[in-house]
Amino acid sequence: MNKCIEGSHAVAETINLCRPKVIAAYPITPQTHIVEDLAKMKANGDGGYEFVRCESEFAAASIILGASASGVRVYSASSSQGLLLMTEVLFTIAGMRLPAVLTCANRAISAPINIWNDQQDAMTLRDSGWIMLFAEDNQEAVDLHIVAYKITEALRIPVMVNMDGFVLTHTFEPVDIPEQKEVDAFLPEYSPEQGQFLDINMPVSLGCFATPADYMNIREELAIDIEASKKFIKTQLGNYKKAFGRGGNALVEYYGAKNPDVIIVAMGSVVGTIKDAADELMEKKKNVGLAKIKCLRPFPKEELVKVLGKTKFAAVLDKSISLGQEGILATEVKAAAQNKLSAKIQSFVVGLGGRDITKDSIKEIFQHVQKRDSGLSFVE
Amino acid sequence: MQYKMPFNYLINPGHSACAGCGEILAMRHVLQIAGRNTIIANATGCSEVTTSRFPMSSFKVPWIHANFENAQAVASGISAALRQKGMEDQVNVIAWGGDGATFDIGLGLISGSWERQENILYVCFDNEAYMNTGIQASGATPEGANTTTTPPGKKSTGDDNLKKDMPAIALAHHCVYVATATVGNIIDLQEKVKKALSMKGPKYLQILVTCVPGWYTDSKDTIKVARLAQQTGIYPIIEYVNGELTGAAKCPRPKPPIEEYLKLQGRYKHLFKSDEGKKVVAALQRIAEENVRKYGL
Numbered sequence: 001m002n003k004c005i006e007g008s009h010a011v012a013e014t015i016n017l018c019r020p021k022v023i024a025a026y027p028i029t030p031q032t033h034i035v036e037d038l039a040k041m042k043a044n045g046d047g048g049y050e051f052v053r054c055e056s057e058f059a060a061a062s063i064i065l066g067a068s069a070s071g072v073r074v075y076s077a078s079s080s081q082g083l084l085l086m087t088e089v090l091f092t093i094a095g096m097r098l099p100a101v102l103t104c105a106n107r108a109i110s111a112p113i114n115i116w117n118d119q120q121d122a123m124t125l126r127d128s129g130w131i132m133l134f135a136e137d138n139q140e141a142v143d144l145h146i147v148a149y150k151i152t153e154a155l156r157i158p159v160m161v162n163m164d165g166f167v168l169t170h171t172f173e174p175v176d177i178p179e180q181k182e183v184d185a186f187l188p189e190y191s192p193e194q195g196q197f198l199d200i201n202m203p204v205s206l207g208c209f210a211t212p213a214d215y216m217n218i219r220e221e222l223a224i225d226i227e228a229s230k231k232f233i234k235t236q237l238g239n240y241k242k243a244f245g246r247g248g249n250a251l252v253e254y255y256g257a258k259n260p261d262v263i264i265v266a267m268g269s270v271v272g273t274i275k276d277a278a279d280e281l282m283e284k285k286k287n288v289g290l291a292k293i294k295c296l297r298p299f300p301k302e303e304l305v306k307v308l309g310k311t312k313f314a315a316v317l318d319k320s321i322s323l324g325q326e327g328i329l330a331t332e333v334k335a336a337a338q339n340k341l342s343a344k345i346q347s348f349v350v351g352l353g354g355r356d357i358t359k360d361s362i363k364e365i366f367q368h369v370q371k372r373d374s375g376l377s378f379v380e
Numbered sequence: 381m382q383y384k385m386p387f388n389y390l391i392n393p394g395h396s397a398c399a400g401c402g403e404i405l406a407m408r409h410v411l412q413i414a415g416r417n418t419i420i421a422n423a424t425g426c427s428e429v430t431t432s433r434f435p436m437s438s439f440k441v442p443w444i445h446a447n448f449e450n451a452q453a454v455a456s457g458i459s460a461a462l463r464q465k466g467m468e469d470q471v472n473v474i475a476w477g478g479d480g481a482t483f484d485i486g487l488g489l490i491s492g493s494w495e496r497q498e499n500i501l502y503v504c505f506d507n508e509a510y511m512n513t514g515i516q517a518s519g520a521t522p523e524g525a526n527t528t529t530t531p532p533g534k535k536s537t538g539d540d541n542l543k544k545d546m547p548a549i550a551l552a553h554h555c556v557y558v559a560t561a562t563v564g565n566i567i568d569l570q571e572k573v574k575k576a577l578s579m580k581g582p583k584y585l586q587i588l589v590t591c592v593p594g595w596y597t598d599s600k601d602t603i604k605v606a607r608l609a610q611q612t613g614i615y616p617i618i619e620y621v622n623g624e625l626t627g628a629a630k631c632p633r634p635k636p637p638i639e640e641y642l643k644l645q646g647r648y649k650h651l652f653k654s655d656e657g658k659k660v661v662a663a664l665q666r667i668a669e670e671n672v673r674k675y676g677l
Contacts, residue, residue, distance in 0.1 A: 021464040022457060050460040054453065055492030062450035062489065066421060066457025069444050072464055074457075092446050198442035198458060200417045200471055205437035207422075207445035214434050 002176050007138040007168040008033030010175045011077075011103060014142045016047050017183040018101075018149050021072035024052040024063035028082040029115045030165035031105040035077055049075075057082035061089035068098040069206055071197030073149065073190040076100070079165055080107035083121045087128070090158070094129025095222065096207055099152040099190070100159070101145065102130075106268065106319070107165040108353040116354020117165040119268060122296075123320035123328045129222055131159040131229060132297040134267040138168055138175050143240060143247050146183060150236045153190050155229050157222075164269040164319075166354070178244060186243050230298050251300035254307045256289025257282055262366055263308055263343075265333055266317040267293045270350070270357050274317075277362035288366055293329065301336040308337065314345045315369040317357075321349050326376040344369070350379045390416065395438045397430040400599025402563040402589030402606060403505045404430065407476070409566055410503055410587075413573040414472045416441060419458055423451035423477025423486060426512045427505060449486040451475040452493045455500045468499065472577050476503040479520035480510045482586075483544050494553035494582045501576050501583040504546065507591035515594045519544040522614075523667075524660040525647045527594075532650040537660045542667075546586055551620060556581035559619040559627075562588040564606030568629070572619065579621075588615050596646020608641040613668035616675050628675040635672070638665045 003010075012034050015023075025035040041047035052063050057078050064074040078086060083104055093100055104122045108114040122132060131151060135141035141163040148159040163169060194202045210218055230251065238249035256263070256278050264274050271292045281288045291307045291314075293300070308314055314337075318327025325331060330347030337345055346369050351357045361379050368377065387393060390411040397404035403426055411418065422428045422445040431438040432445060446454050455475035462468045477486065482504040490502060509527045510516040517527040521539045526532050530539040550558045557576045561569040569587060576583040588609050590602040597605055609615035610629055617629035638661060642648040651657035671677060 022460045024457065024460075050464055052456060052460050052496070054456070055488055055495070058450065059453040059456070059489045059492050062446065062453030063457040063460065065446050065450075066444070066454035066459075067461040068457070069454070070419075070458045070461030070465075072461040088447055089450065096446070198419050198444060200419065200442060203416075203440055203442045205432055205439050205443045208432040208434040208437060209429055209445075210434040218434075 001179070002174055004172055004174050006033065006170060006172050007141060007163060008170065009037050010138050010142050010177060011145060011163070012037030012041065013177050014145050015075050016041050017178065017180055018146060018187060019073065019189070020049050020075040022050045022052065022064060022067035023075045024054055024060040025076050025078070026054055026057045026060045026082060028057070028079045030107060030169045031077045031079040031082065031103070033169060034103060034105065057085040058089060061086040061093065064100050065089055065093050065096070065098060068093070068100050069096070069198050071192045071199070073153070074100050075102070077103040077105065079105045080109055080121045083125060084109065087125065090125060090128045090130060093158050097156040097222070098158065099156055101148045101152055102158065102160050103145070104160055104162045105165040105169045106162050114353040117167050118319040118352045118354070119162065119164070120320040122160065122162045125160070126297055126328070129157070129226065130297065131157055131226065131233065131295070133159065133161050133295055134293065135161065135163045135168065136269060136271040136292060138171065138173050139246065141168060142175055142177065143244065146178070146187060147236050147240050149187050151229070151233055155225065155232060157226060157229060162268065167269040176246070182244065186240065226298050230300060233295060250303065251295040252303040252307050253292040253294060254289060255292065257287045259287065260289035260311050261287040262313045262315065262369060263289045263291050263311045264315045264317060264362065264365065265291045265293065265329065267296065267329065268319065270317060270319070273357055273359060274362050277359040280359065281363060281366060286366065299332055299336065304333065304336050305340050308341055308343055311343050313369045314343045315348055315365045316345060317348050317350050317365070319351045321352070344373060346373055347376045348379050349376065390440045391431065392438045392440065395431045396433070397426065398592050398599070400590070400592045400602040402591060402602050403427055403478070403507060405602070406505055406563050406569065406587045406589050409569055410474070410476070410573050411441065413570050414474060414577060417470060418472040418474060420444070421451045421455040421458060421473070421475040423481035424448035425478040425481055427476065427478065429512060448481055450489055451477045451481060452486060452500065452502055453489040456493045456496070456498055459498050459500055472501065473499065474501045474503060476505065478511070479504060479506040479508060480518040483519035483546055491553060494550070494555055497554070497581055499580050501585065504584070504586045505589045506586050507589050507594055508543070509591070509594055511591045511594040520546070522664070524651050524664060526650055527647070537654070537656050538650060547584065547618065547620070550584035551623060553582065554623065555584050556622055557583040557620070560586045560588070560615070560617050562606040562610055562615065562617065563590060564603050564610060565629070568617070594647070596649070597644055601644055605641065605644050608636060608644070612636050612638050612641045613672045613677050614638060614641060614664060616671040616677060618675050625675065628677055631672060631677045638668055
């Protein structure tokens with residue numbers, strides 16, 4: 001049903017439609033509206049889940065770990081410092097191959113403390129073993145959460161769905177929320193195999209310690225499985241499109257001119273602004289395109305290389321930075337392009353701590369990347 | 381992988397705990413009483429490292445280890461999942477860990493679960509220091525103990541902090557059952573596990589477990605040392621039901637002096653070599669007397 005609702009509310013309604021059994025969360029701006037809505041649904045008798053209110057994000061992550069290990073569908077949401085506080089447990093969830101879906105309402109990291117949007121929180125977690133999806137708008141956030149459950153429960157790799165804090169979470173826009181029966185048909189009840197979860201009828205030990213003889217093989221297996229998950233993610237995105245008529249199976253979506261000289265690479269809500277700026281540039285016969293990264297982990301190297309193709313310049317926009325290096329996505333793009341592409345790839349850090357990113361700043365980047373390579377640039 | 385064992389224990393032999401380990405002994409007895417319909421959430425520490433080397437496990441009940449500080453929160457998740465499955469009354473959920481996991485790093489998460497009044501038994505195996513990492517002091521380390529982070533020296537008599545009163549913290553959270561025990565009295569320990577599991581709500585059981593390498597004791601003295609902890613009054617063995625003191629293990633009359641307990645343990649050896657050390661011995665004796673008065677031991 002089409003509704004004009006807040007992004008957080010849309011996600012909360014979607015999560016309820018996915019019928020999780022255990023939700024645990026701790027409040028942090030800008031994630032709060034999502035979990036408040038889920039608490040309200042539970043209080044009104046509309047949510048069939050356990051809502052476990054806890055004393056820290058560390059506990060929230062631990063609680064969904066325990067519930068997932070008990071064989072039920074789980075959910076949590078966080079942001080910024082909260083996500084960082086969860087870090088130790090998030091690595092453990094992935095390492096233990098436990099299915100979980102977590103929303104990150106992306107926000108800047110202290111210090112200085114700042115509640116506004118950038119993506120430093122999620123980017124810092126890129127090595128944790130979670131599949132990481134990024135939504136461009138609230139409709140995509142809704143859709144990706146449903147697909148996320150499908151992916152995590154089949155592959156036993158946790159999935160983080162990222163949506164920009166405030167820009168998406170607190171914005172009202174029209175969103176098509178699927179019907180319960182449609183979601184049920186796409187996402188049946190989660191029923192793990194015996195031996196995969198804690199069960200008094202089939203005792204298993206989960207989370208054993210591994211010596212050097214085994215640890216590396218177990219980590220290698222996880223790395224291989226995450227790399228191989230691209231194919232499954234694409235299949236599920238495709239199935240979702242078949243069932244709901246939206247989205248698409250590309251992990252890197254292209255928008256713009258046919259043979260672009262410049263491609264801007266970005267993730268999340270800034271993609272909308274770039275599309276508008278690109279439209280205006282193309283009206284002026286500028287040869288520009290946009291590569292939207294929908295999936296950061298696993299990183300869709302092959303797709304990206306194909307999309308960048310023969311472009312001369314790639315400007316990579318990052319709402320995060322690896323201090324002492326450059327924008328994190330820029331490094332990823334360069335690694336993917338190595339020995340495959342001749343494009344000049346440059347890092348532009350934008351929008352840290354909620355700094356506005358305007359069409360003008362996108363146009364400036366379009367000019368800048370073609371003129372000079374000044375290394376890492378902070379775009380005002 | 382499964383091996384057929386000639387024993388009926390829920391913790392199989394073949395683990396790598398030290399000879400004379402008090403902790404593994406306590407674990408075995410807690411689990412024997414809890415029975416097969418039990419799920420264990422284990423904190424990082426000796427209890428996990430000695431029992432779960434991949435691809436093997438000593439546990440014949442469902443068992444999970446995640447991180448050091450979150451056994452109780454993992455148990456919260458298990459408990460919530462069981463409520464959803466309608467199995468809450470069929471399964472005992474037990475979280476356990478050492479004193480570092482309990483008194484220190486995991487305390488906040490334990491507090492959160494107790495506040496939610498969840499139906500979980502938390503068992504602390506208290507060997508009074510971080511033994512798995514090599515005998516560093518924790519909030520459970522008693523005054524005067526020699527640990528690798530509270531070494532005695534020209535200007536030190538060992539740990540100079542008082543042991544944290546964890547049972548009092550549990551009581552402040554309205555835990556329905558709070559008790560202490562030692563591996564020196566297995567029957568008492570078993571009865572307490574039985575009683576705790578018969579009650580619904582948050583439960584806390586703290587068991588003093590002798591650590592042979594950490595206390596510098598002889599492995600034959602594991603039971604003897606734990607008994608003396610109770611008999612001297614230094615480790616009060618108490619039981620609270622719904623906040624009321626319902627039991628306290630009496631000290632023998634005459635009560636053995638604290639020296640009898642301390643002298644069996646290398647971690648207190650330095651106290652008998654200096655005047656400053658002797659003052660600490662006297663202070664420990666005063667703590668024992670105060671326990672006797674406070675709990676009517």
